[in-house]
Amino acid sequence: SQQGEEDPQALSIQEGENATMNCSYKTSINNLQWYRQNSGRGLVHLILIRSNEREKHSGRLRVTLDTSKKSSSLLITASRAADTASYFCAPVPPGSARQLTFGSGTQLTVLP
Amino acid sequence: DTGVSQNPRHKITKRGQNVTFRCDPISEHNRLYWYRQTLGQGPEFLTYFQNEAQLEKSRLLSDRFSAERPKGSFSTLEIQRTEQGDSAMYLCASSLGPGSDKSLHFGNGTRLTVT
Numbered sequence: 001s002q003q004g005e006e007d008p009q010a011l012s013i014q015e016g017e018n019a020t021m022n023c024s025y026k027t028s029i030n031n032l033q034w035y036r037q038n039s040g041r042g043l044v045h046l047i048l049i050r051s052n053e054r055e056k057h058s059g060r061l062r063v064t065l066d067t068s069k070k071s072s073s074l075l076i077t078a079s080r081a082a083d084t085a086s087y088f089c090a091p092v093p094p095g096s097a098r099q100l101t102f103g104s105g106t107q108l109t110v111l112p
Numbered sequence: 113d114t115g116v117s118q119n120p121r122h123k124i125t126k127r128g129q130n131v132t133f134r135c136d137p138i139s140e141h142n143r144l145y146w147y148r149q150t151l152g153q154g155p156e157f158l159t160y161f162q163n164e165a166q167l168e169k170s171r172l173l174s175d176r177f178s179a180e181r182p183k184g185s186f187s188t189l190e191i192q193r194t195e196q197g198d199s200a201m202y203l204c205a206s207s208l209g210p211g212s213d214k215s216l217h218f219g220n221g222t223r224l225t226v227t
Contacts, residue, residue: 094212
């Protein structure tokens, strides 16, 4: 298994602004998943992007994947206070039937 | 509610005591995972089951930790002779496997405090 590294560690923005967080990983992947965690709660799956996809949208979320740079980004547009949470990426290697591995995440704070 | 359920939500125990947590996964999910999370860190993998078989255990899972999943349904995680370093959030997740493109569904965790 491999771990993604999220950057920045913390991000603070005003409501209505866009938030971008990045994920880097080290080896080849089958797909990469993004999760959100509100304080004191479990993780919630946001979006999965496969290795042959470059961009994916889901509501206000936009995920990009650059396998040549081994990086992904998560963009949240028109952020809301309710988007305040920690965000984690989980790169999934090919053929992996095992666990997902998480980094330390990006702590996003959206100020009203 | 058909989500992953964990009990108890909070547990305070004294050092040296044994504790047991329970996880009820989504009913049709055959994979079940246990993670541990400390403040400011991401979840760390502990172990995972496919049906009733425990297929992988992390080095983090010392011999004081044991997990079971009888009959491939709910799972329990027991910590014997708790230490203060065991204080953490213990998260359970389930997925419909096999396949690496399956997302995990997490419960809201059990927060353990060892005094």
